[in-house]
Amino acid sequence: MSDELKSNLPQPPDAGPTASRSTVPIWIIVLTLLLLFLGAVYFDHHSGWFDKQVYAPYTSADELASYQPKSGAASMLTHGKAVYETYCGLCHGSDGLGKPGQAPELAGSEWVAKDITSLARIPLTGLNGPIQVKGRDWNLSMAPMGASLSDADLAAVLTYVRGSWGNKSGAVAIDEMKAARAAISGQAPSSSDLAKMTPVERGHAVFQKYGCFQCHGQEAKGGVANPNAKTAEQVPSLIYVADGYTKDELKTFIRKGERDIPMLHPAGPPPPHFMPSWGNVISSNELDDLTDFLFSLKPKGDKLDF
Amino acid sequence: MQMNKQLGVLLLGVAALALFGAGVARADDQLDAETKARIDRFEKGPATIDVSKYPQGVQDNYEIFSQKCTQCHKLSRPVNCDYVLPDEWSRYVKRMMRKPGSGIDSADGKKIFEFLVYDSSVRKKAMLDDKLAKLTPDDKTAAEAKIKEVHDKYDNK
Secondary structure (H helix, E strand, O other), rough: OOHHHHOOOOOOOOOOOOOOOOOOOOHEEEEHHHHHHHHHHHHHHHHHHHHHOOOOOOHHHHHHOOOOOOOOOOHHHHHHHHHHHHOOHHHHOOOOOOOOOOOOOOOOOOOOOOOOHHHHHHHHEEEEEEEEEOEEEEEEEEEOOOOOOOOOHHHHHHHHHHHHOOOOOOOHHHHHHHHHHHHHHHOOHHHHHHHHOHHEEEEEEHHHHOOHHHHHHHOOOOOOOOOOOOOOOOOOOOOOHHHHHOHHHHHHHHHHHHHOOOOOHHHHHHHOOOOOOOOOOOOOOHHHHHHHHOOOOOOOOOOOOO | OOOHHHHHHHHHHHHHHHHHHHHHHHHHHHHHHHHHHHHHHHOOOOOOOOOOOOHHHHHHHHHHHHHHHOOOOEEEEEEEEOOOOOHHHHHHHHHHHHHOOOOOOOOHHHHHHHHHHHHHHHHOOHHHHHHHHHOEEEEEEEHHHHHHHHHHHHOOO
């Protein structure tokens, strides 16, 4: 009987296992390679490369470093971003692209790349009127959003703006910011001038110094548009504060500010302008003078009979 | 085990973000947390006043009060707040009516003021007496004169 014939016959039931070769299915190879690759990737991401400082749940020395107290440039950027989101992001956008018809983009803006004093002037004193940004014309009414911020906050936020969204202008040091603020307020009266002035005159200088007029108007009669603000979509006049506040109440309000401006249409966007808290910026003497000035604004003869 | 680690990192990240967010939000709220807490407390109280026993003129003023003031805030805020003195009401009514777009003219403002002074002297009598007792003698005399003036204007008419 030939071999071929033999193998075609039914095998006896008690036949033992026979050795044979069969190909490994292709999916097992693929799966194995995939698992090896994923394992390698995981190892790369999570082993910490056996660095003796890295323990779970941290996955690398870099990650660990990111939880350490920060200093220098990195903390400036983190802090600057937080300040930006609070004071600038509503109009200029988290992406720095601005809002059509309201706020120009900061990404790639030639104004961001200017010298520090020119740039710092914008948050410190606001910006009103026509301006060109990247070849487009704008007519702005920006409040001095940064006037109530410290030099450290302003330096951080300008550093963030100058180093984000493709902007590559250098960081702003706190000392540079301090110098810029001093240069911008250079026109302010000297201390010997101030000593000769009445409290109301000094208060008027304070009103100018902190840029209150940018929102409340040169004569404090209000008028800067504040879309969707319950107060007739404008920043309120200040000439009647003597009616509605005690001096202490007014000082407290100026110190604390009002972050949440009630909205005309609750479903609409939040109004862009709000009252900053000035408590950390304004001195108590300045605040006394400012209050005297504001109380002096009440029109003579305009008296309510209650 | 490895999944736990990954999950751990993820959760840690989420927690850090949440904490950061909460910190920023809290910094904003802190500006006037005290006032906000007071307003919340006031607004939890009843939103109407039973004026059926008040003189007709005061009832009419209550209508103006409830109509004008609810343009911007809940009526329960002034109804339950701790202002009772004529001086306090004068200041707050003027502060509100001077807001752009309040739609409260000086005649309405005066009616609202008179309603609030009258109502405070009846419904919040205990609080009023307490505050009057803490005033200087001159201020106390002036406040009492103002309250009497309002009562004389509306009572028994």
